[in-house]
Amino acid sequence: MTLKTVIMAMSLAAAATAAVTAALPAAAQDKLTVGFSQVGSESGWRAAETKVGKMQAEQRGITFKISDAQQKQENQIKAIRAFIAQGVDAIFLAPVVATGWDPVLKEAKDAKIPVVLLDRAINTKDESLYLTAVTSDTVHEGRLAAEWLAKDTGGTCNIVELQGTVGSSPAINRKKGFDEVVAKTPGFKLLRTQSGDFTRTKGKEVMESFIKAENGGKNICAVYAHNDDMALGAIQAIKEAGLKPGKDIKVVSIDGVPDIFKAMADGEANATVELTPNMAGPAFDALVAYKKDGKAPAKWIQTESTLYLPDTAKAEYERRKDLY
Ligand code: AHR
Secondary structure: OOHHHHHHHHHHHHHHHHHHHHHOOHHHHOOOEEEEEEOOOOOHHHHHHHHHHHHHHHHHOOEEEEEEOOOOHHHHHHHHHHHHHHOOOEEEEOOOOOOOOHHHHHHHHHOOOOEEEEOOOOOOOOHHHOOEEEEEOHHHHHHHHHHHHHHHHOOOEEEEEEEOOOOOHHHHHHHHHHHHHHHOOOOEEEEEEEEOOOOHHHHHHHHHHHHHHOHHHOOOOEEEEOOHHHHHHHHHHHHHOOOOEOOOEEEEEEEOOHHHHHHHHOOOOOEEEEEOOOOHHHHHHHHHHHHHHOOOOOOEEEEOEEEEOHHHHHHHHHHHOOOO
16 A cells, blocks of 8 residues: 555545544533532432432543532532643532532632532522532421321321431421421421431430430330431430430431341331432433533422332342442
8 A cells, every 4th residue: 555545545545533423412522521529428319329429420431520528518619610620521420518609610610510419409599600509409308207297197296306417408308398287287296306407416416415315215206207228327316315215216317228227127217218319320410411412401300309218128128228
């Protein structure tokens, strides 16, 4: 082959590649890079969300840069600024608290970087600061938990509540939904309520103090925890107080992590409302579609909330144990 034919062959190949590339949508041509400011690793659910997010990114050929904020808003703000400086294609944010985001989100908007909220909402008057929010209906989750408890106890129960992180949208809303049902159930009494910061350790500590203050736990009919990890800490505290979790004190919580299904199968927990750890999948789909045709997705992409009871706990545990 002469030099001339080699160059001609190379040009033809280049032209063919250019034609194929031009036919591809923009999002497929440029590999997307998404920066994710994750809250931290406070719960089993959070770890699963991170793991599933990585899997979902890999399936789509997206580069997913994760920054762990260790539960601090200031770290999240720094991470968002770093992502802006790197010129990522989008930013995913799981906001530790609901307020205080406008200035940094305005910086992202000015840099034309879309922001997608994952699993938690923010308080803002300017909805143009984020593209969409992929979250469950967290008020509904609180209602579901309380309605189950009302049905199970015939509407008479002295309850203690373990709240999530102060100022976070799931803590605010899961309390709101639960309180709505308490208000219309005359036999329900909320004895005590305190934050356990969504962690197993703090859930246990706070439950110990509730038990101490409530006649060694004998006044308590049920504990409602805003997540499973705090419920699992509470179960430990109940056992150490010489009582039977799931029987002497009922346990209802939110998330649907494998350990709570195990506890339900063992008779130590009574109900959980599942929160899917797959928040990133719908977020990537919305983002790719947006990058492709410029059509903004709905402002809220709602994930399902399903109540699970002990009858299916063993099977649900088996189904999830490897995912987490
Ligand atoms: O925002 C979702 C909540 O955050 C989960 O219920 C909890 O486990 C996590 O820490």
